[in-house]
Amino acid sequence: MSTLVQGETGQWEVVIGMEVHAQVIEESKLFSGASTKFGAEPNTQVSLVDAAMPGMLPVLNERAVEQAVKTGLGLNSQINKHSVFARKNYFYPDLPQGYQISQYDQPIVGKGKIEIDLKDGQTKEIGITRLHLEQDAGKSVHDQHPSKSYVDLNRSGCALMEIVSEPDIRGAEEATAYLSKLRMILRYLGTCDGNMEEGSMRADVNVSVRKPGDNLGTRAEIKNVNSVKAVQMAVEYEVARQIALIEGGGKVVQETRLWDPDKGETRSMRSKEEAHDYRYFPDPDLLPLELSEELIEKVRKTLPELPDQKKHRFVEKFGLSGYDANVLIAEKERADYFEDVAKGRDAKQAANWVINELLGILNKNGIEITDSPVKAAQLGGLIDLITDNTISGKIAKDVFAEMYKTGKDAAAIVEEKGLKQVTDTGAIEKIVDAVIAANPDNVAAYKSGKDKLFGFFVGQVMKETQGKANPAVVNELLKKKLS
């Protein structure tokens, strides 16, 4: 599939690299014992270390280290046994230290790669350049006072993983696929909750354009891109802006731009430019971090089955289509639910019920699968009733709707409402005979070649039985009697 973008002067290639900041799941901060819980009262989750009081010393959280290693392994990356924390110096009111403790030339995780899924069913490999650990900054609130900003340091010092991709991404679709897959992997690993609304995952997107075969163009770094949808829109906007600029005789300036979701545009943040002299140096408060082979192996043993492995297993073991497998693995809980339903049953049928019926209604009502009123065992029970011919597939949909409403088991609903399928050939035959007798004109028309009328007869029999007649028996009897 071509990823080139048509401009006035020909086609352009879009080159994108992404930096994703992911907040590490842990109880306490990267270098202090203050809580990381979201939504607390301002400055209540701040220790004197986070507030950068003189003389306070950072002590590294071992869980943050393990989570970074786990993420590195999940991204098929090299784990660096020796890494160094460095100070990145800049002034901002929500950074009380005057520097961010980060990692510079010796990050904890090196090169790796992930596979992204594109809409046409293709996959593509995107290189990971590195992952490093760093402190988050605090939060500034600008809209509470006409001339003042309010600063809350609760987030200050929380551990972030900055995950940097190679410039392997070509266009908006690949950029959104990359972010979605990365988010999925982090959630499977349990190293980041991926909640973009609460800011626990944030993306900076580096965009440039070039004529195919040319050297890399000048890039703009777009900040504040905080949803998958925003990545799509920001990239499309920025690509169009850069192409129009170059084709109009201008030049792209290397700069930081802010995505404005309300206006749907990126705009220059000129004031950030002069601040880009970070003067990194190794943090004298922290020794280099040395990882043992033992620790890496211990973490490796805790790795769950990752999305791509799961996808391949669903396709190979269950015979699902790539599309269905992708839908099911999108959330780990969803995949687990499906596997519970599929256990000992027809996997494709289970997949159909989960994807078409269950997810359909859950999405419509904005309910998570973990809160589904119909539990996996109950959906399995419904499928069993179809399999053993207790109810037809059509009745099953009504039963499912009732299960969703009441949370009751399928068998109880079938019993209560008398929905058991009529498989008694004698009983169905009587109704078939009555339908044929009542519609002589249609019988004649059918016999003279109007095959489509067969459906009419099936419909009439079903109507008489309130849909409870076994469709296979009805078909068989009708065929016999009408021939």
Next chain:
Amino acid sequence: MDKDTVRKVAGLARIRMNDAELEAMALKLGKIMGFVEQLGEINTDNVAPLASVVDIDLRLREDKVTDGNCVDDVLANAPEKTQGFFVVPKIVE
């Protein structure tokens, strides 16, 4: 060291200096830098960077909440505060 370098460093450190001060500081910093640069005369090829003079590993802590909930202490020295926030001049662009 020249005055422009000093001006740049002062700017990065948010220190305002007038011309006379820049001049004086350039002289002083130049001397200090000259002294430190003696280290450059030592051949350090094949010598690993020294992170610490004591032979210990970086100490890690368990992931437990052991601190925080001291908003009054945190805000004690703030020139201005309200409802638990630090209050600073508007910094939005």
